[in-house]
Amino acid sequence: MGCFGFLKAMMFVFNGIIFLAGAGILGVGIWVKVDSGSIFSFLGKIEGAPDEFNQVINVGYLLIATGLLLLIIGFLGCFGAIHESKCMLMLFFIIVLAVFIAQVAGAVVILVFRPLANEMFTKLGKAALQNIKKDFGKNPDTTGLWNTTMTTLKCCGFYNSSDFTDSPYYVNNINHYPPQCCPGLVSSCDQSAAESAPRVSGCFPKIREMIDSNTMVIVTVGLGVAVLEICAMAVSMILCSKIKSRED
Template identity: 45%
Template structure:
């Protein structure tokens, strides 16, 4: 087998996996939105904690659609030897790669700018917690799942819910902030329950090497995909 044929095979297999994965994720997203009841029964019987993810159907559909597009471009570009498809595939991966590098540079080199961004995110998060938590089902589900998994309360802390719509309607803080204690009042909230931002920072500090390894692995795969696509593009042009 020639080097060119080997690269075509690798490109096809790799993107076929991405394509099939995209179809699976898209199918799950459509299933969640169309028949959420049966999805809840199956997921709930397997893991009750995962019942809160039913409202991420649109995210699954978006991710699945993107994976299908990338897999299609990679597979067809390699098999049909289409330079246009290969270049489009290369360009999309390159844009994602540059965005990831730019984000890393901003976080590492411009801490003041990243702090401004974090402050902005915090302001928006607290605003939605106070105005929409408890009334917006999807937002409430996402926050409940996050607070359960990270054992946290609010963005900065439980006081984010003070004077909130939820507190005015129920005269207590979200039950997830107090575990099994009811009603959930400040004296029932453990001092160990921090804001989700602090909990996420702690998670990153404890699992930084794993997160960094996964990030480097993804960047490595993206770089390899770009190199293979570019090599195929050049060799097809020289044939």
């Protein structure tokens, strides 16, 4: 296999992986939008949530758009290399270049506006506390969504168990907290039980911890994707040049 054949094979394999990744991301995006009980839908229904957060919960649409874009890129790269189509390879190059520029711009925006994210989550916290104290134990939808979230993430309240104080659940259950706040205890979860039980963090600190602990992984993956995009653009241009020289 010559250099030209090797480049074609690498282009096919690489873009085949991109195509499969796009299909996976598209599936996740559709699942997020269809699953009305997802955490994103839940947070979007919190009364008083900051307006900025309404954009964040549209992550399902973002995943769908990203998946479709990756499917198109993978298709153009694979078939452009197999059929030695300069048009498809050039279109592949243009799309990947646009994605690369968008990624750089997005990284800059995140760095510049990161302090605003803390303010947004502070507003969300106030709205979530109001939601708990007003509807938890009275509104079946709110109660079910909070219970599902706490059970899944193994957390208690937005910040801690005291968030449930004076809520309908707390009042109707003789000053007791939800059982998720007292893991491993068979008895009822009152204040003393919650204090003696293994400490359960709030859902918000749990989510922030998950994000912070995976920041380095996200950055590494982002840099790796950027390098692969540069290599893909370089290979597509080399193939275009080779195809043109062969045609001449």
